[in-house]
Amino acid sequence: MQIPFFQRLQELTGPVTNRIVSSATGPEKAASERILQQVLTGLPELLGAAVVEVDSGQALATYTTSREFNLSKALDFNAEVVRQQRRALAALQLGAEEQLEEILITLHSQLHLLRLLPDGRRFLYVAVDCRDTNLGIAREVMRTCEE
Template sequence: MANTETSLKEASSIEGFIGAALVDYTSGMALGTLGGGKDLDLTVAAAGNTDVVRAKVRTMEMLGIQEEIEDILITLGSQYHLIRLLKSRGSNGLFLYLALAKDRANLAMARHQLKKIEAELDV
């Protein structure tokens, strides 16, 4: 089982990595961050993406859709922003946030690697 720091380091090995965070969407707080920088404030991204997750969860409830959200993809001109809601033991209310450079990333592989990181994460 991997801790937050180890999981974020694994995320940093994903091709096209810009930044990653483990976020508690009940509070909007980042439990850990790696990468980012002046062009991507991961604390702001964590709080803002918390609103995205909450809105999508509410919408699913209003629509009566019983399926769980695996991930949410936001595509920008030069970046992918991937939000993976965690379902593993002890991780309810958490999501992994990953920002990737679109020209260097393989989205399918990134999703696969995030799923693997989730399975190994112990919060």
């Protein structure tokens, strides 16, 4: 049973865990939530995931498994990484056929992947623990979740 008061109370104590939280509206909300649901189906052990607007850094939908893993703190920085990488590629003048697809950030025990969605305005962010999954599986799940 879902009681709105208790849901709002949980949000006051930190990030909501084990539930997709959406800030988008309309068709964008449905699309973002569907993408995250597909990611969860393929990577049920992930640490966190989000669909993010590149230009604003705003999360359209998020999912996390731990209150300590606060996605909202990192997503704007990740959007800036995407914007800067696009600028770097433009400076290289590689041609229109070379487009940014994915960025991998490797930590000691975690993998953080940023994959541009086909519209180029949003990216899918996924963080996994290296002990629970491998890069190949995470990349394939993200690739198949594209709209």
